[in-house]
Amino acid sequence: MKAYEVNFDGLVGPTHNYGGLSYGNVASQSNSQVASNPKEAAKQGLAKMKALMDMGFKQGVLAPQERPDVIALRSLGFSGTDAQVIERAAKEAAPLLAACSSASSMWTANACTVSPSADTADGRVHFTAANLNCKFHRSIEHPTTSRVLGAMFASEQHFAHHAALPAVSQFGDEGAANHTRFCKGYGEAGVEFFVFGRSAFDSRFPAPQRYPARQTLEACQAVARLHGLGEEGVVYAQQNPAVIDQGVFHNDVIAVGNGEVLFHHEDAFLNTEHVLAELHTKLSQRGGHFRALCVPRAAVSVEDAVGSYLFNSQLLSRADGSMLLIVPEECRNNERVWAYLSQLTADDGPIREVKVFDLKQSMQNGGGPACLRLRVALKDHELAAVNPGVIMTQTLHDRLNQWVDKHYRDRLSESDLGDPQLLIECRTALDELTQILKLGSVYPFQLN
């Protein structure tokens, strides 16, 4: 039976903007108030999807959300018609309107945590939507995320969906951005690696001093229980609090794994030796040979890793077994990072090639190639059960590009968010999109 890793990339929504909403995310904070280009952002994402598809990888697409989120604004006390809600929010509480207008669901690595069927007790692929409750603008994503995932992975025989964990910081959950799966083959039982920033109930775990730790140990454990993962297939590790304080707000900003390989920074974890040894032992018990590729701080500092997003890369297995690293343009612009990558591919290691993509629109909000994709390992018959409307093809790519050309603006600044016309544009675009992707009714405006 064949199995694949399928990457479901987030299609950037029509309200993509720089709201400066994510304290602890250096790029988001430093680009606050810069004018964005939603059309270019969506096209940069589509170009990456097409390039991966053309290279032979399985590629899917995950739909954006309805923004501004008028329901969220109403829950905060703004009333009247939709246009009045938006105008009042713009006048009285611009930061709330910015939060409710964010296109942040584009970073689908934060949509949910996925456990492939080979790892779970009931042999189904399990999904738990992430509550993202560290940031208000992200905490409003999960209800629609759940409906979209339900429309993509509808078969109850193959897929199990869990609602987001309780919406309190003690169960702060950021989804697949802090979750990596190691395996010999995508269809074989693997080891799921959960990285947390703090413990909510056990004060023995140190916490960062400056920036928030978004993911808790207790959230990781809850997801592992919901998915029916056995102890032999799970490893928990604490992220180094010192790197969170330097802007590593998710583990995927400092480490990436695929197959039997973990590519990580020297300072990524606490108790690194112990963590790597446990991964090695547990993967061996599953018939795999774990390999860690550690980037020393002497070669690449944490600051350079955060600035270039070296680790927010996609590590992909090619048909011949070698690996390819998809990195953002910012890696080539950093001399030390580029020198490291040039050496890496010259060595006889598992990573043989590096490909560079221009994702600047997303990068300026702290979202690199890895943030933009949700990985789902699927066996042949499971892939056949996925809604075919969301699987990338040349035709779908072209259709989505035309759709972007038709509906997206090429400039958006904070003052534009108060324009009620933007909501109408967004709804018109999404109504057409649900038909293109054959999702049915998933958005609040379609459900009333």
Ligand code: SUG
């Ligand atoms: O949650 N940025 C996102 C970036 C998420 C990146 N995802 C992963 N690392 N997997 C965040 O901080 C910024 C939005 C703004 O400021 O407008 C934002 O939400």
